[in-house]
Amino acid sequence: MKISHAWLQSYFKEELPSPSEIESLLSLHSFEIESVEKVENDTVYDIDVLPNRAHDCLSHEGIARELSLFLPLTFITLNIQEDYKTCKPTLSVEVRDIERCRRYMMQELINVKVAPSPIWLVQRLEAIGQRSINNIVDIANFVMFDTGNPVHVFDREHIQGPSLLIERSTPGTQLTTLDVHIITLDESMLVISDQQKPLVIAGIKGGKDAGVTDATSHIVLEVANFEPVSTRATSLALGIRTESSKRYENDFTPERAPQTLFKLRSLLMEVAGGEETLVSECIDVYPNPSNLRSVEISLSGLAQHIGMKYTYAEVVNIFKKLQWEVKDADTENLESENEDADNVMIITIPHDRLDIVISEDVYEEVARIYGYEKIPSLLPTEVQQEDVHTASSVLESLVRRALTARGFCEIVSYTFLAEGDVYVQNPIADDKGALRNALALKFSEAREKNVYHAPLFGTEVIRQFEIGTVYTEKGEERHLAMSVDPVTKRATKKLGDLSTLLDQEWNSLCTALDIPYQTGVFSQNVYECLLDETTISSDQRALLNFQTHTQESENLSFKQFSVYPFMTRDISLGIPFGTEIKAIESVIRSHGGDSLIRVDCIDEFTRDDIFAVAFRVVFQSQHGSLTDQEISFTMKNIEDACRRNLGWNIR
């Protein structure tokens, strides 16, 4: 929510501290500040009001009240002597749904003048990103951003008949909004209607028909309170979310209406009124007034919950700043200076603070206003709880460590794919509509990609595994998937049948970990088996304590890899006996240019009296795709350099 510094200043007699100090105070004691931005002669804060404070803080007044808790400033309340010519209202108000319309205040102003807004008003609205329209519409907007209570202004000339009805819509009725969208309403939606048609979707958006125009002179002011849940449902159903609906959704007290109407009326009189303006009597339909709530707390309860002692004076001082009335339950302890006395206090919570319901809510207020930085750091006393680590995490940790020790890399793949046993009602994409019922499919896709990238890693075998949940008709299971993929001929020859190899690997792993072996399934070159936590003995569970984590991870840092394709070239050389492989690598490297990223010896053999080696050279650029031509040129350089060594022959 955007909050203007100059607007906040209007609430205080003394000058506010600098924006950076305000940012720091609010973020440590109240809300996160998303940004602080200079706008012409003003500074605008983007404040992320916490959901439980949206009742009272989605407004400049709310934020100003927060600031007054931490700053020794004098809060100014609007004090205008009202001396208007009055008249009888021309409209009556009938609330037909008192559950959804908790309060409706209506007042008419006759003989007002629509005009451009004064500069102060334009500046206030523009600072927070609102466009100025005319003095009347602008004041209505201003009052919402100021008090947090949305208001509406009708043109009386376009209200048919003698009354305003607050009722559920007739199904299928249409309404044209101020921004000229035609909306079809249903019977779940609350509207403000005249005798013929709906004029406003209650708390959400006004209609074009009874809106203020340049010709308007007789206006009707609405300050109401609509129920949050149904307002939100209507807003969601229509896909219309406004500054007004946002405030109603979050709920605020109907008790705010009179001050809001007062502010709306007096500001309208200031910018659009005159000698001849008449102010009607106010109509206030408020069948079930809110009751004040009180909460009982004790100093010992506070100290216990927060973990530090606050004195009676400190606590009372915080409540005073909050304007919360405090009574001591035990009158004998009244004004007790005795530190040891456990004062039980009964606090009357102002209507605005819908979030304060139980004593813990009050403890939070004390702790955050006093400062979380003042709370000490304590460790809970050691207790011997009966339980140990859950079996599945123990088993998985064992398997994970054993497999990485055997040269396997752990991957994590997506849970979502196109088909499975369990489907999602609201998937983010059609091909992510189901939960995997086996690891194999996504795992195998990853395997293929990794085999393709093998030259980048300089390996001849890709070994990978994944431990993850699969979702079947039977429920959730934890699975292990493993694969071993040779990427060179000699590796293929060496590894033999992969199904047998993986089965042996799993079998020997089970033996090493002392867990029962159950054969897995081999398909798509993936060996997948169930990790059955019930096979872990209680002795094994008790032994594993997660305290043997490796230190190696601490010094690892990510180096961005190139997203461009790589190219490989093989080079075979006949060389004299005794030539160091490293020496040849070094020659290749120093003539390979900037895009050479790897040189790996992939073969060597001796035939008759010739010793031969083969290298794979990998090229990749951080900046773009390489061309065949570029690489051929580089390879020629490498070959020429090799030939300059006595006895090296390119084969």
Place this chain on the structure above:
Amino acid sequence: MTTRNEKLEHEGRMHPLSQVIEELSSIFASMGFVVQVGPHIEDEWHNFDALNVPKNHPARDMQDTLFVKGQLETVLRTHTSNVQIRYMENHKPPIKIIAPGLVFRQEATDATHEIQFHQIEGLCVDRGISLAHLKGTIENFLKQLFGNSVEFRFRPGYFPFVEPGVEVDLKFQGRWLELMGAGMVHPQVFKNVGIDSSVYSGFAFGMGVDRLAMMRFNIPDVRLFYQGDMRLHNALKQF
């Protein structure tokens, strides 16, 4: 004769997320927490209602949920807090658990958002547990993870299942970064699981593992974790 250049094998490595989860688990285990897990497909009671998130409350806007087709009031858990509820339903205090695991959200993916990611949550319930104990536990944890000079702070936060609720910020490369949400277990949550809040109190905390792993290894994009792409492992170099 030359030495044969044997490069048949690569080095085995855990996934960065597993490395972080094992590291966090080991730190919390050293403070007496035990690791617990729970289901990914969860009923709304354990994912929302028991955690004091009422139906139709705008707080449910904060996490856009994936719902399971054809199963009433069933979701893919949006946090591992369901483990806390299930654990408290079946165990008496003292309780000291951590719950690492996969969670899901219905949201557009980008460099910092994924529809699947990992969380780790902690819960401590006993007689006399206070916000100061939460602070001490977090401080101990952060010092073990980032060293003794680590700087952190508490700020007001809101989660329906705790009161007070705090955000924990960590000073990282000169800036304050949101690291976790935490607070004192709300009495209504205790009531929902049958623990007497006049006798016991507790704290809970939760953090994103992916974000922590990104910070730890300097990884720029959360999506890299879930591609199964070993270029990720290969790009983690000793410095």
